[in-house]
Amino acid sequence: MELLDAFKWRYATKKFDPTKKVDQALVDKIVEAAWIAPTSSGLQPFEVLVISNQELKNKIVPIAYDQQIVADCSHLLVFAAWDNYTAERIDNIYAHTTTEREQPSDRYRAYTDRLKEMYLNQSAEANLAHTARQAYIAFGFAIAEAASLQVDSTPMEGFIGEELDQLLKLNEKGLKSVTILPIGYRDEVNDWLVNLKKVRHPKTEFLTIID
């Protein structure tokens, strides 16, 4: 299947079949897609949590405005962005890069100095707006990968971030949950959305071509 056909096949699943679990090999691929996604300056300013523990998923249901898909899904991916940039975080990323590339440890010093100059002079709020955007590229990659594997997923922002952060102890790690992605297999009979036409804004309004 061409990727575009997978994109047309996918939809925001509203009812998962709780008896169907996604194979670990496929979960690994979806996580790998999020991991390999590009980010600004390669900083990868977010982490991913993969939750299949039923008790924990059940606890997240009320935090997600009682949406049952959080309990019924096979695995719940939580995208948690860095709550801020710090010198240590930036140095840590580039220390790893130079090690992996067998480069001198100061190879990117001038570059990381510029990054610090920029980010450490911005508010935590402005930096979170930026780290969250990077997480959303990876979120897109994970949704794309799931679709390509014919695994259903539901992009979801409908949850109380502060409560989820507290439950998952994300604050202690300097993270904030920004979006979540239940994955699993659709319950075709009971999903009200599955047979509704996928609608997008007309291309005439969406797209401007300048040749």
Place this chain on the structure above:
Amino acid sequence: MELLDAFKWRYATKKFDPTKKVDQALVDKIVEAAWIAPTSSGLQPFEVLVISNQELKNKIVPIAYDQQIVADCSHLLVFAAWDNYTAERIDNIYAHTTTEREQPSDRYRAYTDRLKEMYLNQSAEANLAHTARQAYIAFGFAIAEAASLQVDSTPMEGFIGEELDQLLKLNEKGLKSVTILPIGYRDEVNDWLVNLKKVRHPKTEFLTIID
């Protein structure tokens, strides 16, 4: 090629071959991927501009800190997010949805009332943070689609937003450029990044599994 292999093949191209143009059919598919991407409440709060006009690309080079890839790429995609949510924009989207689905025009009234209640009581800045995130999902989809077609692309935030908005008259349309994506074909001989190892943060630090 599996999608994950395409993700490993792709990299942020630093030098395009200016003589190689991307076929229109492939450009259309990349745009289609951005268009079909999921967004919060289906609002699609962004537009895409596709620029192949050489004169205009040249004008954008200084706005993009003199990065020559903007001139050398085949097509430049600009992702421009809504600068704010408005009742009119929300109604416009759902009017189209009900028409396409042949539903009563007030089918989603209660839902759109809740959306307005939420977004119209937030600052334009908070709403832009949200519309930009949606644009980044589509940005991810476009990068993924390009990779699947073996078209090179460079996710780029390095440009002066206000100047690009002015040049492209985005303000008049209530839009703000949030990220850009040059696409084309790599100049393998002259690209300093093409042969460097792709490095990501160790999975032990990136990933938390809760079984």
